[in-house]
Amino acid sequence: xxxxxxxxxxxxxxxxxxxxxxxxxxxxxxxxxxxxxxxxxxxxxxxxxxxxxxxxxxxxxxxxxxxxxxxxxxxxxxxxxxxxxxxxxxxxxxxxxxxxxxxxxxxxxxxxxxxxxxxxxxxxxxxxxxxxxxxxxxxxxxxxxxxxxxxxxxxxxxxxxxxxxxxxxxxxxxxxxxxxxxxxxxxxxxxxxxxxxxxxxxxxxxxxxxxxxxxxxxxxxxxxxxxxxxxxxxxxxxxxxxxxxxxxxxxxxxxxxxxxxxxxxxxxxxxxxxxxxxxxxxxxxxxxxxxxxxxxxxxxxxxxxxxxxxxxxxxxxxxxxxxxxxxxxxxxxxxxxxxxxxxxxxxxxxxxxx
Amino acid sequence: xxxxxxxxxxxxxxxxxxxxxxxxxxxxxxxxxxxxxxxxxxxxxxxxxxxxxxxxxxxxxxxxxxxxxxxxxxxxxxxxxxxxxxxxxxxxxxxxxxxxxxxxxxxxxxxxxxxxxxxxxxxxxxxxxxxxxxxxxxxxxxxxx
Numbered sequence: 001x002x003x004x005x006x007x008x009x010x011x012x013x014x015x016x017x018x019x020x021x022x023x024x025x026x027x028x029x030x031x032x033x034x035x036x037x038x039x040x041x042x043x044x045x046x047x048x049x050x051x052x053x054x055x056x057x058x059x060x061x062x063x064x065x066x067x068x069x070x071x072x073x074x075x076x077x078x079x080x081x082x083x084x085x086x087x088x089x090x091x092x093x094x095x096x097x098x099x100x101x102x103x104x105x106x107x108x109x110x111x112x113x114x115x116x117x118x119x120x121x122x123x124x125x126x127x128x129x130x131x132x133x134x135x136x137x138x139x140x141x142x143x144x145x146x147x148x149x150x151x152x153x154x155x156x157x158x159x160x161x162x163x164x165x166x167x168x169x170x171x172x173x174x175x176x177x178x179x180x181x182x183x184x185x186x187x188x189x190x191x192x193x194x195x196x197x198x199x200x201x202x203x204x205x206x207x208x209x210x211x212x213x214x215x216x217x218x219x220x221x222x223x224x225x226x227x228x229x230x231x232x233x234x235x236x237x238x239x240x241x242x243x244x245x246x247x248x249x250x251x252x253x254x255x256x257x258x259x260x261x262x263x264x265x266x267x268x269x270x271x272x273x274x275x276x277x278x279x280x281x282x283x284x285x286x287x288x289x290x291x292x293x294x295x296x297x298x299x300x301x302x303x304x305x306x307x308x309x310x311x312x313x314x315x316x317x318x319x320x321x322x323x324x325x326x327x328x329x330x331x332x333x334x335x336x337x338x339x340x341x342x343x344x345x346x347x348x349x350x351x352x353x354x
Numbered sequence: 355x356x357x358x359x360x361x362x363x364x365x366x367x368x369x370x371x372x373x374x375x376x377x378x379x380x381x382x383x384x385x386x387x388x389x390x391x392x393x394x395x396x397x398x399x400x401x402x403x404x405x406x407x408x409x410x411x412x413x414x415x416x417x418x419x420x421x422x423x424x425x426x427x428x429x430x431x432x433x434x435x436x437x438x439x440x441x442x443x444x445x446x447x448x449x450x451x452x453x454x455x456x457x458x459x460x461x462x463x464x465x466x467x468x469x470x471x472x473x474x475x476x477x478x479x480x481x482x483x484x485x486x487x488x489x490x491x492x493x494x495x496x497x498x499x
Binding site: 002003004005006007010014015017018019050078079080082083086087090111114117118121124125128129131132137138139140141142143148 | 355356358359362363366369370373374376377378380381382385387388389390391392410411412413414430433436437438439440441442448449
C-alpha cells in the first residue's frame with residue numbers, strides 16, 4: 001500500500017489495524033438505526049405532533065453523529081478526519097438541545113416559548129460561526145490519527161453541561177409539580193433522558209480528557225435505553241396518541257437485538273445461524289402479534305357490545321321508570337278519587353241516618 | 355409552531371449548513387490545515403525525541419529490543435504543501451521545511467520536550483555507538499535469542 005501523510009496516513013492505518021474497538025460496529029450501527037426507525041415510526045403515526053417531529057429531529061441527528069464518528073474511526077485520510085471532526089460537536093449539541101426541547105413539548109403538550117428557543121440557538125451560534133476556523137480545529141495530529149481541537153472545545157463542553165443541567169432541573173420540577181398519571185409519565189421520561197444525556201456526555205468528556213476514545217462507544221448504548229422508555233410510554237400511556245401493542249414492541253425489540261449481533265459476529269456459521277434465528281423469531285413474532293391482536297380485537301368487540309347492551313338497558317330502565325311514574329300518578333289519581341268517594345258516601349250515609 | 359420560530363430555525367440551520375460547506379471547502383478541497391507529523395531524525399547530529407515503539411500495536415516495530423528506539427522530530431506543515439508521496443521513500447521530501455515555507459520543525463530540547471518525553475544527546479549517542487559490542491557478541495550475550 002502506498003502511504004502518504006495527507007490522504008492515506010500510515011499511522012491511522014496501523015492504529016486502526018491494531019487498536020480498533022471490537023464493539024465499534026455494534027455500538028454505532030444498530031443504535032443509530034433503531035433510534036432513526038423509532039423516530040420515523042412516531043412521526044408517520046402522528047404527523048401533526050410537534051413532539052413527534054422533535055423526536056425525529058433527535059434521532060436523525062443521532063444517526064448523523066454515529067455515522068460521523070464511525071467515519072472518524074475508519075478513515076486514514078487526514079482531510080476526511082478533519083472535515084468530519086469539525087462538525088461532530090455541533091451535531092452533539094443539537095441532540096442535547098433537541099432533547100431538552102422534546103421534554104418540554106412532550107410533557108407540557110405545547111410549544112416552548114420563543115425566548116427559550118432563541119436562547120438555545122444563541123448558545124449554539126458560536127459553534128456555527130467558528131466551525132470552519134482554527135478555534136475549532138487547529139490541525140491534524142498524524143501520530144495519534146485525530147484532529148487537534150482548539151479552544152472551542154471548552155465552550156462546547158460548557159454548553160453541553162449547561163443543557164444537561166437545564167434538562168435535569170426542568171424534569172425534576174415537572175415531576176414535583178405534576179400529579180397522578182402525568183407524574184408517572186414525567187418520571188419515566190426523566191429516567192430515560194437522564195440516562196441518555198448523562199452517559200453520552202460523560203463518555204464524550206472522559207474520552208477527550210483521557211484520550212481513550214474506546215470509552216465513547218459505551219455512551220451510545222444509552223440511546224436504545226431512552227428509546228425503550230419512550231416505547232414503554234407509547235404502549236402504556238398511549239403517548240403521541242399511538243396505538244402500539246406491548247407484544248408488537250417486544251417482538252420488534254427482540255428482532256432488533258438479534259439483528260444487532262451481525263455487527264460483531266465474525267464467522268460465516270454464526271452469521272447463517274443468526275439469520276435463521278431472526279427469520280424464525282420474525283415468523284413466530286408475527287404469529288404471536290396476530291393472535292394477540294385477535295384477542296384484543298375480540299375483547300374490544302365484547303367491550304363495545306357490553307357498552308351497547310348497557311346503553312339499551314339504561315334506555316329500557318328509563319322507559320320503565322317513566323311508565324312506573326305515570327302509573328303511580330294514575331294510581332294516586334284513581335285510588336285517591338275512589339277513597340274520597342268512599343269517604344263522601346260514608347258521610348252521606350251518616351247524614352241520612354241523622 | 356409560530357412563524358417567528360420557523361424563521362429562526364430556518365436561518366440557524368441555513369447558517370449551520372453554510373458553515374459545514376465552508377469547512378468541506380477549506381479542509382477537503384483546499385487542504386488548508388496544519389498536519390503535525392513525526393519526521394525521522396539522526397540522533398548522531400541533532401537532539402531528537404525518543405520513544406520506544408510497541409510491536410503489539412505497531413506492526414512496523416522490530417521485535418529486537420535495541421532496535422525499538424525511534425528517533426524523531428516534530429514537523430508542523432500545511433497539508434496542501436505536503437507532497438502525496440510515501441515518507442519512507444528516500445526521494446520523498448514530504449516533511450522537509452523549505453525556506454520561507456509555512457512550516458516548523460521542532461527538535462527535542464529542555465524547552466520543547468514535555469515532562470514524560472526523552473531527548474537524545476548526540477554526544478552520548480556517539481559514545482554509546484563506540485562502546486557498543488559487535489553483533490556476534492551481542493547475540494551470544496542475549497539469553498532470549
